[in-house]
Amino acid sequence: MIYLILGLVIFLGVHSVEIFSPTFRSRTVARMGEGAYKGIYSVLSIIGFVLLVWGYGVARQDPxxxxxxxxxxxxxxxxxxxxxxxxxxxxxxxxxxxxxxxxxxxxxxxxxxxxxxxxxxxxxxxxxxxxxxxxxxxxxxxxxxxxxxxxxxxxxxxxxxxxxxxxxxxxxxxxxxxxxxxxxxxxxxxxxx
Structure with a gap:
């Protein structure tokens, strides 16, 4: 269950940045560049998604x-x-x-x-x-x-x-x-x- 929870926290967390800080993206892009921001965002999203899919599959084995x-x-x-x-x-x-x-x-x-x-x-x-x-x-x-x-x-x-x-x-x-x-x-x- 821990991998599912960790995956949800990472995936939904990355996608929640603008909920909590609407200007975070623009400030970060100005500081590090759009390519770097999108790269980090994408890598974290993929890691979170893989963890939540894998964690959900593992959790279903012991419901x-x-x-x-x-x-x-x-x-x-x-x-x-x-x-x-x-x-x-x-x-x-x-x-x-x-x-x-x-x-x-x-x-x-x-x-x-x-x-x-x-x-x-x-x-x-x-x-x-x-x-x-x-x-x-x-x-x-x-x-x-x-x-x-x-x-x-x-x-x-x-x-x-x-x-x-x-x-x-x-x-x-x-x-x-x-x-x-x-x-x-x-x-x-x-x-x-």
């Missing part, structure tokens, strides 16, 4: 039950997951979805984490998905309160970006739910009845 969700919550989780991939794509394809949601990546993370908390009740699940949910809520609140320190680069809005986000996102949902989830995570989101 500690916190709560036992009823079987129907898996179906509810699958429903809550439907907008996740379209929202992820909308974060990179500016259009009406991105304008309406404002921060589709954070909305996707919140839906993903909440869906997995509905269907999983082990301590490792609570730490992983609960940690991401708390972080995403805190980051969304922080984004509302802080002034735009730097523009976020991205492609210009295009006529079909929303269609691409929805159709492509739903296709990714089907591919992930039907094939990749069981291959990469080892658990089928749709177990046999």
């Amino acid at each position: 500690i039950l916190v709560y036992a969700p009823p079987a129907w919550t898996r179906h509810l989780a699958a429903l809550v997951m439907l907008p996740v991939f379209p929202l992820l794509l909308a974060a990179y394809l500016p259009g009406r979805i991105k304008a309406a949601v404002k921060h589709p990546m954070l909305a996707a993370i919140k839906a993903w984490a909440f869906a997995h908390l509905l269907a999983n009740g082990m301590l490792a699940d609570l730490l992983l998905f609960g940690g991401f949910l708390i972080w995403a809520v805190a980051d969304r609140i922080s984004v509302k309160r802080r002034a735009v320190v730097r523009p976020v680069p991205g492609p210009p809005p295009m006529k079909y970006n929303d269609v691409i986000a929805v159709v492509g996102g739903l296709a990714l949902y089907v591919i992930f739910a039907m094939w990749l989830h069981v291959r990469w995570i080892g658990v089928s989101p749709f177990p046999p009845m």
Whole structure:
């Protein structure tokens, strides 16, 4: 469990810098340069991610039950997951979805984490998905309160970006739910009845 916790602290910690200090990035980039900052940020993010993935896998081998969700919550989780991939794509394809949601990546993370908390009740699940949910809520609140320190680069809005986000996102949902989830995570989101 220690590797999962350490991974979460490092990964979410690196991604929380602007929550606690909105000017930290700009001050650090001015001092050490953008390339060095991005390099350190990337290395710490990768280390944190590897530790949390590995730690979650290790923790699942010796599970500690916190709560036992009823079987129907898996179906509810699958429903809550439907907008996740379209929202992820909308974060990179500016259009009406991105304008309406404002921060589709954070909305996707919140839906993903909440869906997995509905269907999983082990301590490792609570730490992983609960940690991401708390972080995403805190980051969304922080984004509302802080002034735009730097523009976020991205492609210009295009006529079909929303269609691409929805159709492509739903296709990714089907591919992930039907094939990749069981291959990469080892658990089928749709177990046999």
